[in-house]
Structure formats: C-alpha cells, structure tokens
Amino acid sequence: MGRYRQFRINPEVAEDIRSIRRHDEKLAILILQKIADLKAGRILGEPLAVLPATGDFADCRKIYVGLEHGRPTHRIVYQEHDDGVVELIEVIAVGEREALSVYLDALRRLGRRPES
Numbered sequence: 306m307g308r309y310r311q312f313r314i315n316p317e318v319a320e321d322i323r324s325i326r327r328h329d330e331k332l333a334i335l336i337l338q339k340i341a342d343l344k345a346g347r348i349l350g351e352p353l354a355v356l357p358a359t360g361d362f363a364d365c366r367k368i369y370v371g372l373e374h375g376r377p378t379h380r381i382v383y384q385e386h387d388d389g390v391v392e393l394i395e396v397i398a399v400g401e402r403e404a405l406s407v408y409l410d411a412l413r414r415l416g417r418r419p420e421s
Contacts (some may be wrong), residue, residue: 306310312344313395315414321399325379332371332375336399341366343394359408360420365397369387382411390394 326333342348350366365384369377380402386393397414400407412419 308389309391311391311393312386313393315395315397317410317414318396319348321393321410325399329371333364335381336370336381337372340396340399343368343381343396344381350381353382355420356405356408357420358415360412360418361409362411365411370399382407384415 314349322333322336325336339348343350348368348370353362353365353367355361355363363384364386365382368381368383369379370381371378378401381396382398383394383396397413398407400410409419
C-alpha cells in the first residue's frame with residue numbers, strides 16, 4: 306500500500322498573510338512561495354520542541370522567512386503527523402518572531418496553553 310500526503314492550511318493563515326502584505330508585499334510573496342515549496346516537498350522546516358516561553362511544539366516545525374539586519378524576522382509554523390500511511394502537514398500560523406507572537410498564535414490555534 307502506498308503512502309498518502311495531505312496538505313492543509315489553517316483558515317486564519319490567510320489573514321496572517323493579508324496583514325503582512327499590507328506592510329510588505331515582497332515578504333508576503335516570499336511567504337507564499339515558501340508555503341508552495343513546503344506543499345511540494347521541496348523544503349522542510351526545522352523541528353520545534355518545548356519552548357520555555359511558550360509551550361509544547363514537539364509535533365511542529367518552523368521555516369524562517371524575511372531578513373532584517375541579517376536575521377529572519379518571520380516564521381511559518383506547521384504541524385506534522387505521519388502514521389506510516391498518511392502524512393499530514395498543516396500550516397498553523399505565519400507571523401513575526403518578535404515577542405514570540407507567531408508561536409502564541411500557533412498555540413491558540415492548536416488549542417494549547419502557554420507554559421507558565
């Protein structure tokens with residue numbers, strides 16, 4: 306039996322990208338290109354874990370996007386499930402890394418609570 310790959314995007318991600326686009330059209334286009342590359346399997350994000358200031362992201366990965374002073378400013382956070390038959394990738398949040406905003410949005414969308 307073959308493996309199946311599913312790709313989803315959380316509905317709130319569209320508003321994340323619209324908000325970014327209002328400030329930086331080029332960055333929004335770059336984010337859309339990265340999401341397309343992720344969907345096509347051309348890129349793979351870096352694994353996340355339990356982040357001290359946020360919470361458990363052990364089943365998630367991040368992709369760095371945007372540069373300011375040589376450092377990436379934004380992240381694409383996605384969740385990954387693979388049971389050996391179906392691989393599911395779902396983009397959870399896109400946003401600024403500053404003040405952990407993208408991670409807090411992702412936690413809320415995953416129905417998880419921040420660590421104390």
